[in-house]
Amino acid sequence: MAEGLRLAASRHRDIDLDPSEFGAGFRIVPNQDDQTLLLDVYLYDTLSGGAGYADLAARNIEEILQQTLALLEQCPSHCEASCESCLRHYHNQYLKDRLDRNLGAELLRYALDGTLPEEKTPEAQANLLRNLRRLLELEGFNCESPATIDETTVPFVVGHSDRQVLVGLRPALLTPTWRDHSFGRLQAGTSTVVLNEFILGRNLPDEHQMVRGVVLGKQ
Ligand SMILES: [Zn+2]
Secondary structure, three states: HHHHHHHHEEEEEEEEEOHHHHEEEEEEEOOOOOOOEEEEEEEOOOOOOOOOHHHHHHHOHHHEEEEEEHHOOOOOOOOOOOOOOOOOOOHHHHHHHHHHHHHHHHHHHHHHOOOOOOOHHHHHHHHHOHHHHHHHOOOOOEEEOOOEEEEEEEOOEEOOOOEEEEEEEEEEOOOOOOOOOOHHOOOOEEEEEEEEEHHHHHHHHHHHHHHHHHHOOOO
């Protein structure tokens, strides 16, 4: 989100600079009033003493935030996380593996108007779960993705002997207690695992072990 902000600010029609003129970052600070945490996302002039561009950006911040959102949500190459068509450029090469435009967009939408991220379609979840499926198939588990159970589409179903586990994904920003997934009504008597989209992408081995444990009845 900070990198998107930096790019959008540098491209604003009243600013129009190389993105290296700006630095951007974030920090998490305690909110003195109510024990919650605040996320600060900031922009600054890289020139020592300041060139005044960050002030100019501040005066146009509403517009720049909308342009940041568009930049994050609409990659011309429709990439999965980030690419040279959207967020990546020469000056942020060192960050490229950490940039996730969809996650940044979800966070910015929430910051702008409180919109919570939505669950992806079962097909989109099945696609993101494909590597997990491959690992489980190699171990001989029965896998189906997506699967239809009682007329409800479930992103991924893993089975072993007479046991069946329903697997889905939740948007990364939602809490682990979120249980509003579309196949929730099937939950009675069935094991359900709802994985965090971001963690699945970053730490497949742990998520694999966890799902495997549930299928084998160890968790
Ligand atoms: Zn892209």
